[in-house]
Amino acid sequence: MPSTVEKKVEHNLVGLTLSDYAGKKSTLCPGCGHNAISNVIQAAVFELGLAPEQVVKISGIGCSSKSPNYFLNRSFGFNGLHGRMPTLVTGACFADHRIEILGISGDGDSASIGMGHFKHIIRRNVPMLYIVENNGVYGLTKGQFSATSDQGLVLKHQGENLLPPLDLCMEALISGAAFVARAFSGDVKQMKEIFKAAISQEGTAVVDVISPCVTFNNRAEAMQSYTWGRANQTPLQEIKHFNTREEIEEGAEEFEPGTYKEVELQDGSYLLLRKLDKDHDPSDKAAALDILTESYKKKYFATGLIYFSEVPPTIQERYDLPDEPMNRIGIERLRPTAAMLERINQSFGI
């Protein structure tokens, strides 16, 4: 028997390896920004120590929405209708409140056909990580403008885009999201920390990931291209997520004392933020809107945590629900008694 070199496989808090978080082989184009996102999702969930069974992935329609098939095979998934992902999440979230919901959407899905639902799920504050895989183009229908396409963008069969783009981070802010971030498929390190923080956050956490479409919208001058993104990315802060205080201690040498701000999240994990050149205060909503306006005007690509605040009650907290999952409640507890029906009959009777 030939000897094998024993490769050290890392296990996470629940004793699983990264391969337990794998999905099917991606059928998206090689180099697609969405594939990077799928990989980061696996790593983030793995590092958070969540079992795949504790996660559910729900999506709409489009290239982005196909991607949940390419990560977390052991998680339940639902690839629903174009633009309607938030509606599925709204119903599903009540079934088991312990489950982390990943909503995967795209710019066509969330900024056009599903814009109403995008804003209303934030208003309801449904606990989830809402990822928009934003490439500024309709990929699955082969290259049409989306509502986030650059003004002036020229596409092969479309001519020139006459209209200005919508900014989903801004829409999320105005709708009342307590966690708004922007990431870039060309910066997986930052994206992973953002995802981990977003999953640890209660309520709707929105991450708009600029995720280049290598087939239809990756010309160097396009604001959703790798080239433009790499050249113009301006991280608003250095961001690092830790599951425990011990982890911070272990990783402390990475951070010069006094240079970072420490935030404890609801699940007991920690977020460390270190100021960079921009000096952006993510707890200031007006500043968050300013930075989005400015970055669009001055053509730079602000990434990182744009806004982060105390979370208002989630939709689940607005109801007086049992601690156990609703979908496991036994049938005997779901039917009122015959005596109750008799009372109702009496109230309508003679």
Add this chain to the structure above:
Amino acid sequence: MVMTELQSKTGLEPVVNDFCMTVCTVNGSGSATANNIIYRALFQMGIPVSGKNIFPSNIMGMATWFVIRVNDEGFTGRVPHDDIVVAMNPSTIVREMDFLPEGGVIFYADHIMIPEGHREDLIYYPMPIKELMKTVDVPRNLVAYMENMLYVGIVSQVLGIELDELRKSVEHHFASKQSVAESNFELIKLGYEWAAANLEKRDRFVVERREEMPDHILTDGNTAAGIGSLFGGLQFCSWYPITPATSMVEAAIAHVDELRKDPVTGKTTCVILQVEDELAAAGAAVGAGWAGLRSMTSTSGPGICLMSENIGLAYFTETPIVIWNVQRVGPSTGLPTRTAQGDLSFMYNIGHGDVNHIILIPGTVTECFEFGWKSLDIAERYQTPIFVLSDLDLGMNTWVTEKFEFPQTPIDRGKLIWEEELEKFEDWGRYMDIDGDGIPYRTVMGNRSPRSAYFTRGTGHDVYGNYNEDPKNWSDMLHRIEKKLKGATEKLPQPIVIKGKDARIGLIGMGSTNDAIRETQAVLAKHGIETDYMRIRALPSSRSVREFIEEHDRTYVLELNRDGQLCEILKLELSDISEKLISLTDIGGLPMTAVWAVENILASEEKNA
């Protein structure tokens, strides 16, 4: 007593417990309360009675009508004429007179001018509403509401509705507000006593107490459906307001705290959530159903249009949800406050591609309760969207109906399995037909077994849920779903048949036309035409429907839409006997009348004879 008095005074033969009275008011004036007080008092006296509110799509200021029909034989469907009119609305009084035959009665507020050349064949009772109001101390903002109580008293006195029953009825209406009940009753009494002292009875219509109906209740179909759903273990209801469906969810909201506190934890076990539109209402219901909650939404035709894509998704992903359609008149915004049965064909196959749905059709208010809980069982058993087709007449009008019966069977969650049961299957796939009945086993999120998860998609999938474009796989999948639904047919609520004597002619109907068709059957019998009447309560139709049509020389299918949709569906599905079916349809936005049905059937029978 009233009879003898009337006879001795006028020599007229009284008409006992048989009239139709329409109260004509202005909407927003609070007349609904007044009318319901009369309605309930009649019910309390044991008299078979119905009340139908015919109202405009408007909040305040337009004409509205409340039609009370009393009939000793129990035929309380709509009739096309009135015997008695109570006119409180000056703008409609001339038109109301057209509905009164000779000898008809008109009570009118005496500040309303009766136009010159008015009909002399009617019996007039002027009511000094304004004068009487001057004698009482009523806050100004309540005058318009309270005026209505005066006609309650006056009309009741003339017809013989007992004052004590009116008092009980008022107390029932204002259950929690003793002082309001008292002040309202004072006015009723004032009207009543004024009439006793000042009006001489000149008409023939009287009511007479019958045996009390302790097994009956007075409520509407939407309330019944809302409460029925809560008894069905409803756990999630997402919805968007639309007339005439809104009051169904509002009934659930009104009763959810009382009925759905978890006996173990005291927490709520049912979430009701108003969302941004009907797309979201359907989407959230699908999400909840998929995730293992007993899930429902309720809407009307325009809402169904918006839900159609989600309905197709639920059909193909085999997600249990219940969708109530309380029909109004379409197409388009149509007549939003009037009734019809025009959504049947639309719903039967709603969704693109090969789809077909199970539709439950309640025909009584108590059935709305029953189908409220049962629909949730059927949805989970067959893992598919279940429609329940009600309509404005059944849903929003109050009916005398049988008491709600406690569900005879425990909640059925179908083939929903958790970790332990999953272990029993060596090979399991979400869409695998393990039992050969076309119904697969279903896991839901939160299941901790690593084998439990699957990827739900509206795209082509194999038995494990994996993406698949293979022609045979697609064909197999669609045929299995077909088989699954075919297996349901005989287990759905079966038709109810009311037999005539050796009848050769059949009548088929559905839903809220039940009263009109029962009466049709009786009137036809008087004309020497015996019929059997089958009320279909679910589609696809079961064997018994085929047998019924086969057993009769010809069968009339009566419905409230233009194209004879139920008849068309039966003709398609029973094409070999389709020539036995005759379609009779009525549109106009009002409930069916037996007069219309009898006229049409007699005309047709003449041709056949």
